Amino acid sequence: MEGLHPDVESIVLSEDDISQIVQRMGAEIGADYEGRNPLIVAVLRGAVVFTADLMRAIHCQLGVDFMAVSSYGDGTKSSGVVRIVKDLDTRIEGRDVLIVEDILDSGLTLSYLMKNLESRKPRSLEVAAFLVKDIPGKTPAVHPRYVGAHVPDAFIVGYGLDFAERYRNLPYIGVLKPEVYS
Template sequence: MSNVLPPPPGDLSYSALSPLISKVLYSKENIASRVSELGRQITADYAGVGRDLVVFGILKGVLPFQADLTRAIDLPLQTDVMTISGYRPENGQAPERRPPGVVRITKDLDIPVSGRHVLIVEDMVDTGLTLNFIARMIRQRQPASLAIATLFNREANRLALNLPIRYSGFDAPDDFLVGYGLDYRELFRNLPYVGILKKEIYSL
C-alpha cells in the first residue's frame, strides 16, 4: 500500500496537521529531557516507599506522558489508568434547555490504593476540575499519600485551588496546546511534539 501522505519535512512529520499549528513549542527532545528530570525527582522522593507506589493516569491525553514517565521512574511501581466520561454538549440546543449531566467513571482503577502512595499523572492541569473530582474520590479511599505530576501546568485559569500538584513539567502558556497526547477534537494526540494550535481553528 502506497503512502498517501507527502514525505515529512524534518521534525514536523505530521504534514496533514502541521499547517494548523502556528508554532512548535516543545520539541520531542525538550519533552524527553524534562520527563527524565521528573522521573529522577520522583524516584528520589519515593525511594523509601517500597512497592507501595501506584501511578495512574486519566485517559486519553495522558498516555504518552504516562508511558514515558513511568519508564523514567527507577522504582518498583504499579500503574493503572482511569477513564472518566468527558463533558460533551449536545449541539443545537440552548444551554439552559439541556439537562445537566455529571461526570462518571467509565473505567475505575483495578489496583487498590488504600494505604498506598498514589501519584496521579496528568497531561495538563488547567482549571483543575477533572483532577479535583478524581482527587476527591481517591482521598475517600484513604491512600497513604496523594500527589499529582503534570506535564503542563497552567495556573492562570485554575479554579480548583486545593490540588496537591508536586511535579510540574512546564508552565503552559496562554495558548491552545496540542500534541503529545493533547488533542483538539480527538486529533493531534499522536504528534511527538507540543505545538500551539492556530487561533482561527478553535475560535473566530
C-alpha cells in the same frame, strides 16, 4: 524533528524539551518514592503518552493503573460535569498513589478525582502534571507536587493532548491555530 503540522501555529516544547522534562520528573519521583512501590494512576486518554515515558524514567518499583474521567467531550471548554468513565482495577487503600495528568488548567476535574481517590484511603496521594496552563487571574484548584512545564493560555496539542481526538501523536507540544477549533 518532524515538520510543523499545518494546523499548529507554533511549537511550545520540542521533542528534546519534552525528553529533558520527563527525565527530570522521573528522577525527582524516583528519589521521593525510593523503596515505596507507588501506584501510578494515568488519567486517560491524554496522559497515556506522558505516563509511558515517565514510567521508564522512574527508577524504583511501581505499579500502574488507569482512570478515565469525562468533562470535556469534543468541546474546548469543560462542561463542568465530571463522571468516571473507567475506574481503577487496583485497590489503593494504604498505597502511595501518584496521579499522572497531561495538562492542568482549572483543576476542577482533578480536584473531583482527588476527592474520589482520597475517600479510598491511600497512604499518600500526589499529582504529577506534565503541563500547567498559566491562565491570567486564575489559580488552579489543585497544586501538583511535580510539574513538568508551564504553558501559555492557548489551545495546546501534541504529545497526548488532543482536539476532537486529533493531534495526540504529534511528537511536540504546539499551539493549535484558532481557526481549527473556532
